[in-house]
Amino acid sequence: MSLTDHTHPAHPHPEHTHPAHPHPDQPRSPDSGPGSTISGSDPDRGRVLAAATGGLVTVRGVRKSFGDLEVLRGIDLTVRPGEVTAILGPSGSGKSTLLRTINHLETIDAGLITLDGEVIGYRREGNLLHELPEREVLRQRTQVGMVFQGFNLFAHMTALQNVAEAPRRALGVPKRIAEARARELLALVGLAEKTGEHPRRLSGGQQQRVAIARALALDPKVLLFDEPTSALDPELVEEVLAVIRRLARQGTTLMIVTHEISFARSVADTVVFMDRGAIVEQGPPSAVIDHPAHDRTRSFLQRVRTGEEEPSPRQDAPAPAHREDTTSPSHPASIPTSVPRPAEEQS
Numbered sequence: 601m602s603l604t605d606h607t608h609p610a611h612p613h614p615e616h617t618h619p620a621h622p623h624p625d626q627p628r629s630p631d632s633g634p635g636s637t638i639s640g641s642d643p644d645r646g647r648v649l650a651a652a653t654g655g656l657v658t659v660r661g662v663r664k665s666f667g668d669l670e671v672l673r674g675i676d677l678t679v680r681p682g683e684v685t686a687i688l689g690p691s692g693s694g695k696s697t698l699l700r701t702i703n704h705l706e707t708i709d710a711g712l713i714t715l716d717g718e719v720i721g722y723r724r725e726g727n728l729l730h731e732l733p734e735r736e737v738l739r740q741r742t743q744v745g746m747v748f749q750g751f752n753l754f755a756h757m758t759a760l761q762n763v764a765e766a767p768r769r770a771l772g773v774p775k776r777i778a779e780a781r782a783r784e785l786l787a788l789v790g791l792a793e794k795t796g797e798h799p800r801r802l803s804g805g806q807q808q809r810v811a812i813a814r815a816l817a818l819d820p821k822v823l824l825f826d827e828p829t830s831a832l833d834p835e836l837v838e839e840v841l842a843v844i845r846r847l848a849r850q851g852t853t854l855m856i857v858t859h860e861i862s863f864a865r866s867v868a869d870t871v872v873f874m875d876r877g878a879i880v881e882q883g884p885p886s887a888v889i890d891h892p893a894h895d896r897t898r899s900f901l902q903r904v905r906t907g908e909e910e911p912s913p914r915q916d917a918p919a920p921a922h923r924e925d926t927t928s929p930s931h932p933a934s935i936p937t938s939v940p941r942p943a944e945e946q947s
Contacts, residue, residue: 654681654853655716655743655821657702662711664697671697673877675711679822679870682851686864686885689874690900695857698874699824702855703744704737715743715821742770745815746824749831751807753799753814759786760795763814770818778817785813789843805836809843822853829860841867861904865889873897 657679664672671694679685687695700706702713704721712729713720720740722729732740753762763782767773773781786795789809799807808828815823825844829837841863848854848867858864864871864885871888873880873896881894892898 654683654823654851656681656714657822657853657855658712658714659698659702660712662698662701662713663709664694664701664706665709671877672701672708675877675879677872677879677882679853679855681853683869684848684854684856684867685870685872686868687855687857687872687874688859688861688864688888688900689880692876693874694877695874696826699746699826699855699857702822702824703741703746705746707731715740720744738770742766742818743821744824745818745820745822746826747808747811747815747828749827751799751804751811751831753807753810755799758796758798759791759802759810759813762799762810763817766814766817782813782817785816786810788816788846789813790839803836804832805839808832808840812840812843812847816847822855823847825854825856825858827857827859829858859904861889861901873900875900 657677659675659677662672662675663670671692673694675694675698677685677698687698689695697706701708702715702720707721712724718740719729721737722731724730731737753759754765757765760779760782763785764775764778767778767781768775783792783795786792789812791806791809791813794802794806794810799810802810808831812828828844829840832840837860841860844854844856844863845867856864856868866885868885870882871885872882873888873892873894875896880896881888881892887893888897889901892901
């Protein structure tokens with residue numbers, strides 16, 4: 601179906617004239633282009649990023665409401681190529697909605713999101729943004745992979761077929777080439793021996809790793825993770841986190857909503873703490889996690905560490921009546937998964 605044409609004012613910040621430029625507070629290294637290495641933003645971590653293969657994500661003045669509830673309140677964020685950004689915060693803070701706006705699973709009411717300078721989901725005319733037709737949205741979505749809380753694998757397909765399906769349907773890649781690439785990706789996530797297994801014969805951790813391989817199959821510029829370990833038994837969490845660490849070392853641009861504080865500290869270049877639809881603070885893990893500047897951040901981290909306020913990935917509130925999802929398997933250019941709708945701001 602065609603998306604209804606939607607217009608809203610672009611955020612009138614002068615940076616939007618050149619949306620591909622990094623935020624002035626986060627200058628790009630002149631050597632951070634393809635084929636180079638760039639140091640992580642936290643010198644205490646001692647990790648050097650691999651060649652920057654990912655895309656530049658800019659979020660400027662983004663607002664989003666579900667009815668009277670404003671869940672994103674003027675979000676500004678820059679994620680440079682090859683960087684890892686971990687997003688922390690309590691349930692209802694807008695973390696999941698922010699991820700969903702980046703690949704246009706949710707529309708925005710104001711502001712601008714770009715990937716390598718291309719406006720996501722909209723065509724810009726002056727100070728107005730007109731929503732793109734469905735075909736263009738789906739084309740953009742192939743550049744933004746997303747891994748959800750649930751695995752959403754096709755039960756009737758093997759692991760190999762689940763991974764190979766997206767390139768075949770979205771990009772027209774021949775079956776032989778798509779399956780060869782799928783084997784490489786399954787090996788990357790440690791499932792080389794499971795290519796012929798159906799989801800019902802895989803553990804939760806293995807299913808999530810298949811989902812990660814599937815998200816990588818379209819060679820996206822950025823990969824989004826929405827609480828990727830929340831549906832797993834505790835003993836299966838580490839195998840998924842290990843795969844994400846491997847992707848981070850390879851220079852993939854990652855944005856990860858997580859409640860795993862120690863994982864965020866070890867893998868992220870930037871940690872973002874959100875509360876009530878706004879970014880409270882952001883910076884390297886050594887600052888935000890170890891020496892937070894804001895009382896709200898300190899309170900949240902303390903409660904998570906003591907188990908008093910474990911962020912819940914699920915809520916019981918009904919889903920708001922907003923746009924219809926267009927990423928089901930019936931759409932040929934979509935990643936073949938049934939996308940879960942968020943509860944009224946899910947985490």
